[in-house]
Amino acid sequence: MSTPIPATRRIDAGETKCGELLMMMHREMKSLQPGEILDVCAYSAGNLLDVPAWCRLTGHSLLAIEHSEPAHFYIRKKG
Numbered sequence: 001m002s003t004p005i006p007a008t009r010r011i012d013a014g015e016t017k018c019g020e021l022l023m024m025m026h027r028e029m030k031s032l033q034p035g036e037i038l039d040v041c042a043y044s045a046g047n048l049l050d051v052p053a054w055c056r057l058t059g060h061s062l063l064a065i066e067h068s069e070p071a072h073f074y075i076r077k078k079g
Helices: 018-031 047-058
Strands: 009-014 037-042 061-066 071-076
Touching (some): 009 018, 018 037, 018 047, 047 061
Parallel strands (some): 009 037
Antiparallel strands (some): 061 071
16 A cells, blocks of 8 residues: 555554454444544454454444555444
């Protein structure tokens, strides 16, 4: 991605795996207003599947995935 999406908040999940990462994202989303953007920075390769699936299940919009090391997931809070 050439230009990062401006995020309201960023979390660095490091090597956190699926369950723990999803709980972190859930907690952060609760603190955001509808339409605000969360940048999730994560190293675990499994998150490339887990984060999009979580977005589909929760109704939040996955705006973009920056495939870098670490990956960045830009998620807009529903509402």
